[in-house]
Amino acid sequence: MKLKDGFLLRTVAGQTVVLPTGDELDLNMMITLNDTGKFLWERLNEDTTEDALVQALLGEYDVDEATARIAVSNFVKKLSENGFLA
Amino acid sequence: MENQTYIQWKKSMVRAAKKMKTPIVGHYELTACCNLDCKMCFIHNADSNALRARELSTETWKRIFDEAYDSGLFFAALSGGECLMRSDFEELYLHLWKKRVRVGVLTNGTLISDGHVEFFRKYPPDFVRVSLYGCSEEGYLQVTGHKGFEKAVSAIRKLRDAKIRVSVVVTPSSYMKDEYIGIRRYCIENGFPCQSNNFLLLKNRECPEKDDHFLSIDDIVELSKAQYELSNGPAIPVEITPEPHGNSKVSPKGLTCNAGAGAAVVSWDGRMYPCVMLPIGDVSLLEMSYAEAWEKTKEAVGEMLLGMECVGCPYDDVCPKCPAMRLTGLYTGHCKPEVCELSRRLVAAGVKKLPDPGQAVPEAESCD
């Protein structure tokens, strides 16, 4: 599992926004990531798995495994629904 | 990662920036020149050649945009004068657009060609806001000294057909009095989203003594009532209205709106202000960086005294929230008696309604 090419992140005023790098700009795709979203997004630049993402979250944030698993699963689902995954 | 409309998303970004005092919004007056000659304009004056000599070069604007980007710019608005008069308009627009800054355009619409429509289709703007100055060519001649109605409305239609976010703004002045309601009606009939600039206009920056464009309080009340009735039916007058008064002994400092908190203006000759409505701070980007100018602009805004008369005033909710409109001498801490009279008369005419006692007063909405 990996992100499609063609997106970059920009953080302004504490808000991290996903921006397309190409000339196509879809305003319905203006998306802001929170801290964990940004953390997971950056890991998804490389090929990875849901399990690896859960482990990464557990290593970085003070959360229990069940919560981390739900967070990862929701995030990945949203990415996939919005067409961000390769 | 919530799904929300673009407007909601933009508002949430601007709110976050305001909290952190990041200049996320930038309003750039690319030129003071214009193909029209509006009698009320606060920036353009007829001698374009003299002004053009003081305009910033393409390279200087690009330097300002790059520094603004590093300071947090995300939403730019290109204005003037008429920004489409600049031969490097598309180059400057693209410089921002390629950095993924959302770019809005404020224009009189009369110079928008099919080429521009194609360009905007390819590189969609955040918005195009077209000012209409009449609902007939005669009306245009009165306000702007030129014909332009057909050109402007045809441009609006073409932009709309190309699915570009376009809206209309109207600036009522003594020269437009007869056609103001006509324009509002025309927009309703043609399905153009339309808003009005405030009735209390700005002074011309170069000749502040010029005041023939201002509307009298009587005119403003009459036009506001006609505008209200256009969408709501007859306004019902109110017999007894309270005295405008505040209950504070000390003037609060600093603004509550976005000016100098999340937004900055750069004038055509390179000065930074917190808002076009508030020419204070007045620091030159030819002498310092965007970040340094922003620090000074924030400081100037933080030191502004707001009218203590407004704190707890029964009209606070219906009175124009824009601090620039409430203040006369910018540092005196007094609101304008004319603004008080206007607020009271709009309530008396049934055009604005006072909130129920005890109801919370909303914070000033940020202008974009």
Ligand SMILES: C[S@@+](CC[C@H](N)C(=O)[O-])C[C@H]1O[C@@H](n2cnc3c(N)ncnc32)[C@H](O)[C@@H]1O
């Ligand atoms: C200065 S113009 C520049 C953009 C473009 N030329 C246009 O007319 O839309 C920006 C806006 O300021 C409005 N405006 C002009 N003179 C004004 C004044 N004295 N006070 C307040 N707004 C004014 C214009 O009607 C326009 O909507």
Ligand code: SF4
């Ligand atoms: S079109 Fe805009 S810039 Fe030109 S004179 Fe009118 S208000 Fe001023």
Ligand code: SF4
């Ligand atoms: S300017 Fe408005 S809020 Fe302030 S005292 Fe006058 S009516 Fe009240």
Ligand code: SF4
């Ligand atoms: S409320 Fe007035 S001063 Fe504040 S940003 Fe809006 S126009 Fe400018």
